[in-house]
Amino acid sequence: MERGIQYLRELAMLEVIYNDPENAQSPTDPDEVQCTQPMWRKFLRSAPPTYANSLAVMSWKEGNGQTVDELAVQLRQYEGSLSSSLRACVSAVKELSREFQQFKVDMSSSPPVQARIAAIGSKHSSARERREKVHTMG
Secondary structure (H helix, E strand, C coil): CHHHHHHHHHHHHHHHHHCCCCCCCCCCCHHHCECCHHHHHHHHHHCCHHHHHHHHHCCCCCCCCCEHHHHHHHHHHHHHHHHHHHHHHHHHHHHHHHHHHHHHHHHHCCHHHHHHHHHHHHHHHHHHHHHHHHHHHC
């Protein structure tokens, strides 16, 4: 995300360089430049797909007054929330994997369960065979 913020600052620097030098209200610090819609679009196109899709959902309001510095803060917060969500998902997957591995160990070290399953299967087939004999004899 820091590379993206740096790119946004570079776009702002272009605004500073090509701004009207007669305008005393024009900021000289790229962080104080208001982000324009074309700047935001360029930023989105440069972002990796994992971020770009989510960031594109953010609605753009022209004249919202967000400076590059304010956007940088929001982008860092977004990255932090994304990172914590990702960490939670990874943690959940690790826990499920650990539980599954334990389940496999429990099943492999329990031959009586395998024997009971086989015995139940043979009882069902024996009962079926007896019914078939009764029906064919009768």
